[in-house]
Every structure is written in C-alpha cells, then in structure tokens.
Amino acid sequence: MTYPEAIQYLESFINYEKIPFWPYKQSLKLERIKDFLASINNPQAGLRYIHVAGTKGKGSTCAFLAYILREAGYKTGLYTSPHLSDFRERIRILHPRSKTLDPKPDFEGMISEADLIGLIKRLKPAIDKYNQGSKYGALSFFEVYTALAYVYFKEEKVDFAVLETGLGGRLDATNVVEPLTCVITPISYEHTDKLGGTLKEIAMEKAGIIKRHNVITSQRHKLVVISAPQEEEGRSVIRERCKSTNAKLFEVGKDITYKNKGRTFEVSGISGKYRDFKIKLLGEHQKINATSAVAAIEALMMNGINIRAKHIKNGFYNTIWPGRCEIVSKNPFVVLDGAQNVASARRLKETIKENFRYKRMILILGVSKDKDIKGICNELYEISDEVILTKASNPRAADLQTLAGYFNGKPQHLTKNIQEAKNKGFDLAKSEDLILVCGSLFVVGEYRNDKVRS
Structure with missing residues (x-):
C-alpha cells in the first residue's frame, strides 16, 4: 500500500466534516466505535488520558497540555481535529527533548507516512470485516481515524494521551476512555x-x-473536571453533570484565576501560585486556555504525577499551535485564524485590535454554510476596510453571494479559490496594511500551504 492509497482508503469512509447538514443523533452511535474497538482488543484501554471538549479553544488547550507533559519528561500522544493541510497532523507524539529550545516544526511528532500506512494495512481487514456485519452501521472516517490513534498510542507506549473531541462529546468517538481529568473549554x-x-x-x-x-x-x-468560564446555562449543566457522576469540579475564574503582569501573567491555581508565564499564542482568550491547562495539570499532580512549575512555564513558552492568530508574514502583516463561529470571530476582532497597528485591514473570508454566517460577518464588518470573499475546496463552503450580502458598503472581491484570494490580497495590500485570513480552518489550511488541503 502506498501513501496515496492509504489516504484514498481513509477517504472512502463517510466524512461528516465535509457534509454541511446531517442527522446527528441518528448518525453517531457510541455503541459502534465501542463494538469495533472490542473486536480489536480495546487498544484504548490502559492508557492515561486527558479529555478535552468545548466550543472554543479545545485545540489550543490540548496543545498546551501536551507540551507541558513533554517538558515534564513524558512521552505524550496528542489527538486533535481537523487538520490544516495533512491528515497526519491529527495524530502526534511529543517525545521528551534534551534541549527544550531547539527549533521545532509546526506539527512536531506527527505520525510518519510509513507508520500510518502500516496501521491501515494491519487494521484494514478488521475494519472491512466489521463494516460488512455491523448491526450499528459502517464506521465513519472520524471513527476509523480515532481507532488508528488508539492503536498507535498503545503500540508506542505513550505515558499520556491528550484527546480533543471531534463534535460535541457525548456521542464522540473519543468518549470511550476513562480519563484522569476532563477539560470543558468555553x-x-x-x-x-x-x-x-x-x-x-x-x-x-x-x-x-x-x-x-x-x-x-x-x-x-x-474524576477531576476543569471548566473554563461559561455562560450560566452551560455552567449549570456542567455542575449538575459533575454532581451526578461524583466528579470533582474546578472552575476557571472561581477556583483558578490568572492576572496579567506586564508581558507575563501569573496563575493562582488549585494548590499554588505560578508566576512569569509567557505564551506565544496571541489573545486574552489564550490565557484562559492556558489557565485551564494549569488546572488540568494540577489535577494530574493530585494523582501523584510528577510535574513541576518549570515544566508548565517551559511548556507554555514552547507551545506552537498553527492557524490560531498566526502571523505568517510581515510588511504587510498576514494573520491566519480559524475562527469559525460568532464567539471566535468576536474574540479575533478583539485580539487584532489589541495586538496590531496597521493602516488598512484587508479581510479574506471563507465560511462553511452550516455556520452562523450573518453573525460571523457582522463581527468582522467593523474592522474590515476591504473584503475578499473565497471558498475552500470543501463541499461545506458557503456561497460567495451569500457572504457578499453582509458586507454592503465595503469594497468587495469574489474569488473562486484560496490561491486567487491570496494573490488578490497581495495585489491590494501595502506594506503598512494587514491581511486577515479567517472563517474556517479549511480556508486557513489551504492559504497556509499554497496548495489544496489534502
């Protein structure tokens, strides 16, 4: 099996990331992934997990956690979604390093092509056999890929695995593990x-x-649960769920807080105060994500895991998480952000205002049709001087005319693909301007890599 053949096999499964509207509760069945994993001897069993769900900041929080654990000397699996440009970004292992300041690739430790091919070759007979006789229906792309991650982490004998849910949580294929701690982001x-x-x-x-x-x-x-700050409706649900499951809950903003100290920030945690933290990820929201990560690490420490303040500090500073207010060019500034809902767009707007000085903002925007398009556009309208509308090579991409209707009064350019939008942006921008690319991780991934997202 070649690598293209392996990818072709993965793409043969139904992929709900590419379908805008589908019946959630009828399509996702936790029994299906449990049943399949049982047929391959439950590779997910026996590992130590941190499980992260939420709407905003899941990936960033997972990245912070993985880098901290690596700094503490633990071989750490990291499973996130979606990817920006390469399927392999989703499955990573961060190995302890002797020199923490060595240059690192953006997706350090992602599974190699050879290892991914090997996993698929070995699991393909079991997958095909299961799909032929399953009483719960055929496995989806996400379920297959999640199973691959479990097998890989088990075979590689990781010390910890950090899992990001794909959609929701209750019915998600990651929800078959018994974690040491859970984190609920905003x-x-x-x-x-x-x-x-x-x-x-x-x-x-x-x-x-x-x-x-x-x-x-x-x-x-x-079980220890960490909750980021929530609206009252969400907070009440989380509190009740913890009560009914006998889980111990700690809340950021109540039990764990942070305070800005010039260019650094400090965290008053569950069991101590941590000073002089620096992170490279821009935005006040990333400090909330980092604070949630500190609380989760403290939960591990409660369970006897050896992690020190210096590991948290170094882990934060070394965390790389592409596509989240990422500066990829200067003169003009080019900033990429995967903001794809109203709250994230609002947060992005605030981060741009707080961290950048520029003459004109040129917005390159592409959104999925199943998002709150009006709400996202309304948030970004205020900071945009000129708008380039585009779409990723994904069936979920929204129609450009629909987007255009929300930018009346702004100079607009409609482009048929990301490369055309990219060229147009550089044609329009002067050195003192800022190009902001956002609306979807699919858009960011294609822009970032100068190629169609694989």
Whole structure:
C-alpha cells in the first residue's frame, strides 16, 4: 500500500466534516466505535488520558497540555481535529527533548507516512470485516481515524494521551476512555442543527465526556473536571453533570484565576501560585486556555504525577499551535485564524485590535454554510476596510453571494479559490496594511500551504 492509497482508503469512509447538514443523533452511535474497538482488543484501554471538549479553544488547550507533559519528561500522544493541510497532523507524539529550545516544526511528532500506512494495512481487514456485519452501521472516517490513534498510542507506549473531541462529546468517538481529568473549554453556539439550539442543550452534549469512574479506590482517583468560564446555562449543566457522576469540579475564574503582569501573567491555581508565564499564542482568550491547562495539570499532580512549575512555564513558552492568530508574514502583516463561529470571530476582532497597528485591514473570508454566517460577518464588518470573499475546496463552503450580502458598503472581491484570494490580497495590500485570513480552518489550511488541503 502506498501513501496515496492509504489516504484514498481513509477517504472512502463517510466524512461528516465535509457534509454541511446531517442527522446527528441518528448518525453517531457510541455503541459502534465501542463494538469495533472490542473486536480489536480495546487498544484504548490502559492508557492515561486527558479529555478535552468545548466550543472554543479545545485545540489550543490540548496543545498546551501536551507540551507541558513533554517538558515534564513524558512521552505524550496528542489527538486533535481537523487538520490544516495533512491528515497526519491529527495524530502526534511529543517525545521528551534534551534541549527544550531547539527549533521545532509546526506539527512536531506527527505520525510518519510509513507508520500510518502500516496501521491501515494491519487494521484494514478488521475494519472491512466489521463494516460488512455491523448491526450499528459502517464506521465513519472520524471513527476509523480515532481507532488508528488508539492503536498507535498503545503500540508506542505513550505515558499520556491528550484527546480533543471531534463534535460535541457525548456521542464522540473519543468518549470511550476513562480519563484522569476532563477539560470543558468555553461553550457557545455552534452546530446548533446537531447539538441543539440552546446553550443548555449544547452544554449537555459537551459535558457528556464527564462520566462516573468505574473504579474509585480513593478520593484522589475521582474524576477531576476543569471548566473554563461559561455562560450560566452551560455552567449549570456542567455542575449538575459533575454532581451526578461524583466528579470533582474546578472552575476557571472561581477556583483558578490568572492576572496579567506586564508581558507575563501569573496563575493562582488549585494548590499554588505560578508566576512569569509567557505564551506565544496571541489573545486574552489564550490565557484562559492556558489557565485551564494549569488546572488540568494540577489535577494530574493530585494523582501523584510528577510535574513541576518549570515544566508548565517551559511548556507554555514552547507551545506552537498553527492557524490560531498566526502571523505568517510581515510588511504587510498576514494573520491566519480559524475562527469559525460568532464567539471566535468576536474574540479575533478583539485580539487584532489589541495586538496590531496597521493602516488598512484587508479581510479574506471563507465560511462553511452550516455556520452562523450573518453573525460571523457582522463581527468582522467593523474592522474590515476591504473584503475578499473565497471558498475552500470543501463541499461545506458557503456561497460567495451569500457572504457578499453582509458586507454592503465595503469594497468587495469574489474569488473562486484560496490561491486567487491570496494573490488578490497581495495585489491590494501595502506594506503598512494587514491581511486577515479567517472563517474556517479549511480556508486557513489551504492559504497556509499554497496548495489544496489534502
């Protein structure tokens, strides 16, 4: 099997990331992934997990956690989605390093082509056999890829695995593990056609990763849950879920806080104060994500895991997470951000205002049709001087005329693909301007890599 053949095989499964509207509860069945994993001897069992769900900041929080664990000397698996340009970004292992300041690639430790081919070759007979006789229906792309991650992490004997949910949490293929700690990042309106039209309904899906531990040998082995600041509806759901599952809850903003100190910030944690933190990821929201990560690390420390303040500090400073307010060029500034819902667009707008000085803002925007297009465009309208509308090579991409209607009064340019939008942006921009590329990780991925997203 060649690498293109391996990718072709993965793409043969139904991929809900490329379908705008589909029946969530009828399509996702946790029994299916559990049943399949049982047929291959439950590779997910026996590993130590941190499980992260939420609407905003999941990936950044996962990255912070993985880099901290690596700094502490632990071989750490990292499973995130979606990818920017290469399927292999989703499955990574961060190995302990002797020189923490060595230059690092953007997606350090991602699974090699050879290892991915090997996994698929070995699991293909089991996958095909299962799909032929499954009473729960055929496995999806995300379920297959998640199973590959479990097998890879098990075979590579990682010390910890950090898992990001794909969609929701309750029915997600990652929700078959018994984690040491769960993190719920800020919850806002997203995928309302699938998760529900209220924050309460959405929070119930996200909080589905909070589960009663099967075996509790002592108080310190109780599941610890970390919640980022939430709206009241979401906060109430998380509190009730923790109560019903006998989980211990710590809340950022209440039990754990942070304070800016010039160019650094400090965190008052569950069991101590941590000073002089620096992160490379821009935006106040990233400090909230970092604070959630500190609390999760402290939860591990409660379970006897050896992690020190210097590991957290170095982990934060070394964390790289592309596509999140990422500066890829200067003169003019080019900033890439995967903001794809209203809350993220608002947060991006605030981050741009706080961190950049420029003459004109040229917005390159592409959005998926199942998002709150009006809300996203309204947030970005204020900071945009000229708008280039585009679409990624994904069936979920919104129609350009639909986007154009929300930018009346602004100079507009409609482009048929990301490369055309990129060229147009540089044609329009002067050295003192800023080009902002956002609206979708699919758009950011294609722009960033000068090629169609694989």
